[in-house]
Amino acid sequence: MFRSMIALLFAxxxxxxxxxxxxxQDGQIFANSxxxxxxxxxxxxxxxxxxxxxxxVKTHAQADPSxxxxxxxxxxxxxxxxxxxxxxxxxxxxxxxxxxxxSDIEPGKQGHQRGKIxxxxxxxxxxxxxxxxxxxxxxxxxxxxxxxxTVNVPAEVDGIMLxxxxxxxxxxxxxxxxxxxxxxxxxxxAAVREQYxxxxxxxxxxxxxxxxxxxxxxxxxxWFCQPWxxxxxxxxxxxxxxxxxxxxxxxxxxxxxxxxxxxxRLPVDPQFLINNETGQLVTELLPExxxxxxxxxxxxxxxxxxxxxxxxxxxxxxxxxxLREAFVKWWGxxxxxxxxxxxxxHVFLELLNEPGGQTYWANATWEAYQDQLITVVRAAAPxxxxxxxxxxxxxxxxxxxxxxxxxxxxxxxxxxxEPSPFTHQGARWMKxxxxxxxxxxxxxxxxxxxxxxxxxxxxxxxxNSIEVLHDQVKSGYATRAFMEAQIAQVAxxxxxxxxxxxxxxxxxxxxxxxxxxxxYLREINEVFDAQGIARSMWNYSGSNYSxxxxxxxxxxxxxxxxxxxxxxxxxxxxxxxxxx
Numbered sequence: 068m069f070r071s072m073i074a075l076l077f078a079x080x081x082x083x084x085x086x087x088x089x090x091x092q093d094g095q096i097f098a099n100s101x102x103x104x105x106x107x108x109x110x111x112x113x114x115x116x117x118x119x120x121x122x123x124v125k126t127h128a129q130a131d132p133s134x135x136x137x138x139x140x141x142x143x144x145x146x147x148x149x150x151x152x153x154x155x156x157x158x159x160x161x162x163x164x165x166x167x168x169x170s171d172i173e174p175g176k177q178g179h180q181r182g183k184i185x186x187x188x189x190x191x192x193x194x195x196x197x198x199x200x201x202x203x204x205x206x207x208x209x210x211x212x213x214x215x216x217t218v219n220v221p222a223e224v225d226g227i228m229l230x231x232x233x234x235x236x237x238x239x240x241x242x243x244x245x246x247x248x249x250x251x252x253x254x255x256x257a258a259v260r261e262q263y264x265x266x267x268x269x270x271x272x273x274x275x276x277x278x279x280x281x282x283x284x285x286x287x288x289x290w291f292c293q294p295w296x297x298x299x300x301x302x303x304x305x306x307x308x309x310x311x312x313x314x315x316x317x318x319x320x321x322x323x324x325x326x327x328x329x330x331x332r333l334p335v336d337p338q339f340l341i342n343n344e345t346g347q348l349v350t351e352l353l354p355e356x357x358x359x360x361x362x363x364x365x366x367x368x369x370x371x372x373x374x375x376x377x378x379x380x381x382x383x384x385x386x387x388x389x390l391r392e393a394f395v396k397w398w399g400x401x402x403x404x405x406x407x408x409x410x411x412x413h414v415f416l417e418l419l420n421e422p423g424g425q426t427y428w429a430n431a432t433w434e435a436y437q438d439q440l441i442t443v444v445r446a447a448a449p450x451x452x453x454x455x456x457x458x459x460x461x462x463x464x465x466x467x468x469x470x471x472x473x474x475x476x477x478x479x480x481x482x483x484x485e486p487s488p489f490t491h492q493g494a495r496w497m498k499x500x501x502x503x504x505x506x507x508x509x510x511x512x513x514x515x516x517x518x519x520x521x522x523x524x525x526x527x528x529x530x531n532s533i534e535v536l537h538d539q540v541k542s543g544y545a546t547r548a549f550m551e552a553q554i555a556q557v558a559x560x561x562x563x564x565x566x567x568x569x570x571x572x573x574x575x576x577x578x579x580x581x582x583x584x585x586x587y588l589r590e591i592n593e594v595f596d597a598q599g600i601a602r603s604m605w606n607y608s609g610s611n612y613s614x615x616x617x618x619x620x621x622x623x624x625x626x627x628x629x630x631x632x633x634x635x636x637x638x639x640x641x642x643x644x645x646x647x
Contacts, residue, residue: 095247096152096161097229102135102243103128111135114148122146122233132166132211137232138240143175147232151189152248154226160251161227162217163201165243170207172239180235181205184214184243189226196221204241211244216388217251260435263442265473270445272475273452277412278567280369283636284330284603285323286572288610289619290315291356292334292375297609297619306339311355316621320366323607326614326626327636331363332571332603334375334420337397343380344389346396348404357408369413371454371603372405373571374398375420384425385432395443402447409451416444417454417480417571421461429468433458441472454569456480461571463553466560479564480571481557483602486511486545488535489587490575493524494611500531509575509583511536511545547590551597558598570595570602574612589633596635604634 098113105126110116114135116124121141127134139146154161165184174181182204188196201214231243289297290311294304297314304310323331339352363370376384384390398418405416418440419425427433437455444453453476457469461482471479484490489511491497492504506522508515520533539545561568573591575584588604595602606612609619614630617623631637 095249096154096227097150097246097248098152100247101245102126102133105135110148114150116148117232118144118146120144124148132244134242134244135231136240136242139233139236139238142237143180143235145232145234147183147230147234149228149230149232150246151192151226151228154220154224155250157252158220158250159253159256160217160219162215162249162251163199163227163229164213164215164245164247164249165201165229165231166211166213166245167202167231167241167243168208168211169204169241170209170239172205172207172233172241173237174205175235175237177235182233182236182239182241184231184241186216186218186227186229186248188221188224189228190224192226194228195224218388260438264438268473268475270474270476272565273478273567277452278478278601280413281330281371281415281569281603282601283328283634284332284369284371284601285326285328285607285614286332286334286373286603286605287315287607288334288375288605289608290333291359292336293377293610299620306336306352308352308355311352311359313621315359315362317362317366318622319607319624320362320368322615322624322626324366324368326631328368330369330371330603332371332373332417333359333363334373336377337374337394338376338378338380340401341393341397343393346393346400348397348400353404360409360414364410364413369415371415371417371569371571373417373420373454376425381425384422385427385436391436395439398440399443399447402444402451405451406448411448411450411452415452415454415478416448418444418456420571421459421482422456423459423461427458429458429465434469437469438472441474441477445474445476450476453477454480454571456571463557466557471564471566475565478567478569479561480569483553483570483573483591485550485553486539488532488539489545489579489583492576493578494576499526499528500535502526503529503532506580507536507583508580509545509587510547511539513540516540547594550591551594554594554598554600557600568600570600572605573602574605576611577613578611585629585633588630589635592634 099111102111104112105128106112109125111126118124122139122144123146125136127136137146137148163186167184169182172182184202186199187194199216199218201216227248229246229248231246233239233241294306294310297304299310299313304314335356340349342349360370402416405414418437422433441453441455455472455477456479457465459465461480463481471477488504489507489509491501492507494501503524503526505524507519511519516536520536523529523532543549557568575587604614608615608624614627615624616627617625
């Protein structure tokens, strides 16, 4: 009954989320936006013509739809039209929508020399800020294409320009049927938010039994995320069935279970599952993910499906409206598939790993977007537990910047790599001051800091590394006492917000001093147990963090017994504590 009630409850919300944002707006701001009017020179009324000698503009006002044609007949010409619209007070966002098609565009020698549809904010009549790209055109496309971008209005700007045309191309034309701009006010944004953030909590809470299945877990990165960093029998990994079926086998899953883990957090890069333009669920390799989930479940382990993009297309997600909207739609389709194929008691859905990596931060922007994701996922998978987070890099210090959603079937994810100069020492993917760090011990104290500094690698950022280590000692940051205080803060936040917490990632880089790594893992697991904190260690094998020894190949991995013992595994886990 609950499943059908939830489906009905959110049906209207899904319709709202799939509808154009413009439905909530005050009307459009550009004059003659459908090009129904034109002067005797063929230029649409209200638009300024900016063409060189061989560029041309023709308005086809009697056509259906009416449109303006902007073309170039000589090599290297510019030809475009533009209009600046005044922004009213209270404008928080502008939704730009342009419908166009193009033909025979031969770009110039420079990358920017092509057909372009773009906008830009203005201040006192002058352009300001970055271009808002809505179309970079070459070749031909006979069908009408509609491009939409919704952008935040920066402080102190007073207008927005829309420019349509050709830049230094050798030949070609673009035809535009409509070009609109709609204002989104703070009141309109609030009204939309209210539709996917109910005021009162709803749904069943995560049960003790369900939460108890993800108390002690391990990540398996390199399988469905970053496979290019791994290999099998000398063949580099990738998003293909051969690699998915060979990199992790039934023996690996049985080894993980034998070590004492109760669940696997499975990072999944959506790259091979999503059409970035439409949000369609790409199903070619979906059976391989289904097979992996079945393999894990068949060995008695729960699984967290962690959507973990590492492809470049997701970088800067907050500024990519088409991809943001596509990702929401994709999550609805993916969650629907998970609802049909997996058991909600043992399979958990994690929305987006470390949004800071995609330039979403721990603020109202991420909160609003996550609310939208939760709404869509809940509609598609009424019984599955959703794992949400506070944005940015999910750090303890970021707790409280984002309010949990009223859905009670949600767990909050936190990552714990503290102190990072110890857990990430020497990591080349981090800021440059991490690179010289070497032989950094746990804990770091006044007694051993100078000896540690003497072992730093002689690299350009060494002075910064020394400053960081001194600051660590001065603040007491690299001690068990500080660790205990932070994990106590996590537990307190959990109780205050009545939401369970899962540490989705923690661990120490392999090249840390062995005795310190063992000591740290023992102590942090003791602290987790004392507060009843669920967690997944990073990582099983093959990514600079590992809980196994031997070559990173199927059949050649063995448990690192010392680390297993340090983490308190091969023992019965402590009872789960949770917020009342």
